[in-house]
Amino acid sequence: xxxxxxxxxxxxxxxxxxxxxxxxxxxxxxxxxxxxxxxxxxxxxxxxxxxxxxxxxxxxxxxxxxxxxxxxxxxxxxxxxxxxxxxxxxxxxxxxxxxxxxxxxxxxxxxxxxxxxxxxxxxxxxxxxxxxxxxxxxxxxxxxxxxxxxxxxxxxxxxxxxxxxxxxxxxxxxxxxxxxxxxxxxxxxxxxxxxxxxxxxxxxxxxxxxxxxxxxxxxxxxxxxxxxxxxxxx
Numbered sequence: 001x002x003x004x005x006x007x008x009x010x011x012x013x014x015x016x017x018x019x020x021x022x023x024x025x026x027x028x029x030x031x032x033x034x035x036x037x038x039x040x041x042x043x044x045x046x047x048x049x050x051x052x053x054x055x056x057x058x059x060x061x062x063x064x065x066x067x068x069x070x071x072x073x074x075x076x077x078x079x080x081x082x083x084x085x086x087x088x089x090x091x092x093x094x095x096x097x098x099x100x101x102x103x104x105x106x107x108x109x110x111x112x113x114x115x116x117x118x119x120x121x122x123x124x125x126x127x128x129x130x131x132x133x134x135x136x137x138x139x140x141x142x143x144x145x146x147x148x149x150x151x152x153x154x155x156x157x158x159x160x161x162x163x164x165x166x167x168x169x170x171x172x173x174x175x176x177x178x179x180x181x182x183x184x185x186x187x188x189x190x191x192x193x194x195x196x197x198x199x200x201x202x203x204x205x206x207x208x209x210x211x212x213x214x215x216x217x218x219x220x221x222x223x224x225x226x227x228x229x230x231x232x233x234x
Contacts (some may be wrong), residue, residue, distance in 0.1 A: 069085040073206075119153065119156055123156065157194065176206045179201070
């Protein structure tokens with residue numbers, strides 16, 4: 001039995017909702033000030049990228065974000081800001097600030113600088129055709145996806161491989177060898193859909209001899225649990 005003279009533990013203060021909101025706002029204000037200083041005064045590229053993202057997500061001020069990102073992209077040469085700038089203009093359909101032509105311009109610029117995701121985004125926009133301002137052009141879209149794949153984007157590999165395999169328009173030709181190469185690259189990088197496509201190509205002998213063993217292997221690679229077990233065994 002404890003002593004009646006034992007020191008009592010003070011009751012822990014539980015912040016009220018107002019106190020929590022005040023603390024959160026103070027954190028946001030401090031973060032804004034730090035990012036702004038590091039970007040504007042110190043001209044640090046990564047800080048400007050984070051500051052631009054902060055302005056979009058937290059402050060909801062796209063115009064200010066575009067100014068920050070544009071300077072970081074074109075003046076400082078920070079490729080990720082070019083990509084984010086394109087995404088900023090590619091706002092949701094119906095958004096009055098949406099400008100698909102401007103968005104594509106920034107994606108193309110970043111793609112030329114070997115930003116893989118930007119190449120893929122350009123391919124998606126051309127592949128869909130957008131807002132009556134960007135015509136659908138699957139041939140150019142395939143080129144964009146190939147560049148995205150070359151620079152390391154698995155989504156670009158998968159999309160480019162799909163166009164090479166299925167050739168959904170007369171402007172494209174079936175190219176099973178190219179599809180196989182791009183699907184393999186994407187599959188190895190974790191694209192389960194690409195693994196499944198490879199399995200079907202080996203089952204049907206599309207561009208390769210029918211190979212049930214390889215088909216089975218890629219079917220298994222398309223199963224998340226099998227991939228996790230493989231990684232765990234490395």
